[in-house]
Amino acid sequence: MEKVQEERRRRTGRRVLIAALAGSLVLGAAVALWPWERPVSRPVVTPAAGAQALSAVVAGAPAGLPELGTLIGEREAWVRGHPRDARAWAVLGAAYVEQGRRTADAANYPRAEQALRTSLRVAGTRKDVQVAALDGMAALANARRDFPAARAWGEAALKVEPKRWTTYPPLLDAYTGLGDYKAVKRTLDRLLELHSGSAVRARAAAVYRDRGWREDAAAQLSDAAAGASSPAERAAWLERAGELSWERGDPQDALRRFQEAVRIDPDQRAAQAGQGRALAALGRTTEALNAYRVALAKQPCPQYALELGELYESIGLGEAARVEYDAVRERVREVAEAGVDETLLLGRLEADHGDARAAVQLLRAEWRKQPGIEVADALGWALHRAGQDKEALRFATAATDPVHGGGVRSALYAYHRGVIERELEQYGAARRHLQEALRVNPYFSPLHVPSARQALAALGEPPDVPVPTVEESKEPQDEEG
Numbered sequence: 001m002e003k004v005q006e007e008r009r010r011r012t013g014r015r016v017l018i019a020a021l022a023g024s025l026v027l028g029a030a031v032a033l034w035p036w037e038r039p040v041s042r043p044v045v046t047p048a049a050g051a052q053a054l055s056a057v058v059a060g061a062p063a064g065l066p067e068l069g070t071l072i073g074e075r076e077a078w079v080r081g082h083p084r085d086a087r088a089w090a091v092l093g094a095a096y097v098e099q100g101r102r103t104a105d106a107a108n109y110p111r112a113e114q115a116l117r118t119s120l121r122v123a124g125t126r127k128d129v130q131v132a133a134l135d136g137m138a139a140l141a142n143a144r145r146d147f148p149a150a151r152a153w154g155e156a157a158l159k160v161e162p163k164r165w166t167t168y169p170p171l172l173d174a175y176t177g178l179g180d181y182k183a184v185k186r187t188l189d190r191l192l193e194l195h196s197g198s199a200v201r202a203r204a205a206a207v208y209r210d211r212g213w214r215e216d217a218a219a220q221l222s223d224a225a226a227g228a229s230s231p232a233e234r235a236a237w238l239e240r241a242g243e244l245s246w247e248r249g250d251p252q253d254a255l256r257r258f259q260e261a262v263r264i265d266p267d268q269r270a271a272q273a274g275q276g277r278a279l280a281a282l283g284r285t286t287e288a289l290n291a292y293r294v295a296l297a298k299q300p301c302p303q304y305a306l307e308l309g310e311l312y313e314s315i316g317l318g319e320a321a322r323v324e325y326d327a328v329r330e331r332v333r334e335v336a337e338a339g340v341d342e343t344l345l346l347g348r349l350e351a352d353h354g355d356a357r358a359a360v361q362l363l364r365a366e367w368r369k370q371p372g373i374e375v376a377d378a379l380g381w382a383l384h385r386a387g388q389d390k391e392a393l394r395f396a397t398a399a400t401d402p403v404h405g406g407g408v409r410s411a412l413y414a415y416h417r418g419v420i421e422r423e424l425e426q427y428g429a430a431r432r433h434l435q436e437a438l439r440v441n442p443y444f445s446p447l448h449v450p451s452a453r454q455a456l457a458a459l460g461e462p463p464d465v466p467v468p469t470v471e472e473s474k475e476p477q478d479e480e481g
């Protein structure tokens with residue numbers, strides 16, 4: 001009897017075990033298929049602030065200001081105890097360059113030069129460290145607008161390690177500033193062979209923009225923003241996309257992109273100034289003035305002060321405009337002490353709001369040093385303002401001639417050329433270029449757009465030229481014919 005009872009207990013236990021297992025399987029399947037349940041994801045590990053900035057600086061990408069501050073503090077502390085760490089010095093120098101660019105604080109540039117030269121001095125035969133420091137020196141020279149020096153440093157880096165892709169972006173900037181567009185094409189082609197990240201796409205967009213390929217540039221920037229590895233980088237590419245929208249005369253789209261950039265990265269002051277530009281075009285003048293003031297409070301860039309001054313002048317606030325123009329001159333003097341060359345900006349200011357003859361002298365020297373299309377346009381306009389229109393047209397043509405590099409679709413450049421041609425009584429060409437300026441961007445300048453409209457109206461419609469008759473169109477024959 002006991003054996004029978006024991007056997008029954010065993011069978012019952014097996015049935016309970018089987019039922020439990022089946023229940024577990026059913027429950028597991030139900031949980032897996034339940035629509036609102038999700039598997040537990042692994043926590044996302046966010047890199048430390050200094051590491052984020054380090055990744056950006058090494059790749060030549062924009063970095064956030066808080067992260068840059070952390071990286072700089074870490075590297076400064078490290079090199080105090082390890083003064084012969086060439087790699088750390090190179091990173092510190094590159095971080096100073098980026099901080100100077102983001103804040104418009106030129107005091108960073110002498111610090112950057114000292115750090116980078118220290119890296120070169122203690123690097124020994126380590127090629128990777130040498131190239132990092134040489135790349136940093138090229139980026140520093142570009143930030144100072146010394147394009148011949150940037151070319152020299154970049155080409156020196158290529159000789160050491162020609163397949164290092166990070167050397168090519170600073171060289172693109174240098175060749176563009178020097179007006180060497182064949183070298184720009186060659187350098188971009190090689191860069192695209194070596195790498196295809198977001199920073200490379202953004203560089204390609206800049207080249208395409210200069211060639212007048214706006215759609216290609218916009219596509220590259222869209223891809224760059226989508227693939228950005230940090231908020232600061234994404235905001236930077238959105239700001240450039242906004243600039244493209246602005247240049248093609250779409251202030252509403254430009255404003256949307258600028259606002260998104262500032263939302264993502266509140267330190268994106270170029271986008272803040274861009275908002276000022278777009279808001280002014282949309283007739284929201286008070287908001288535009290405030291946007292410029294906010295940008296200047298955190299990034300005292302002389303270009304923003306010039307734009308703000310012209311906005312003041314366009315609404316009849318001449319005294320406020322003069323305050324901003326004086327601020328531009330003072331700022332240019334300050335940054336010159338740190339090795340920054342703002343001759344181009346100062347020449348533009350003097351041509352329109354100061355001494356045009358002084359502007360010509362400044363810009364002639366700049367043209368001899370670095371003859372890019374920006375300088376060609378500015379020098380041509382300064383010559384016009386100084387009453388030298390025949391020579392002015394030569395430079396205005398260089399700035400707008402796609403055969404020789406001036407392929408960028410700039411409303412301002414077209415306006416300058418049209419005004420110069422009108423003074424030379426080349427009325428057909430003048431009408432064509434003034435129309436082009438207003439077609440490319442009907443909001444390109446709060447000061448010059450009204451002048452462009454007035455000049456175009458004064459030229460009137462093109463004269464009616466009678467269509468030749470069949471008899472008139474026949475070629476003349478000689479007497480024997």
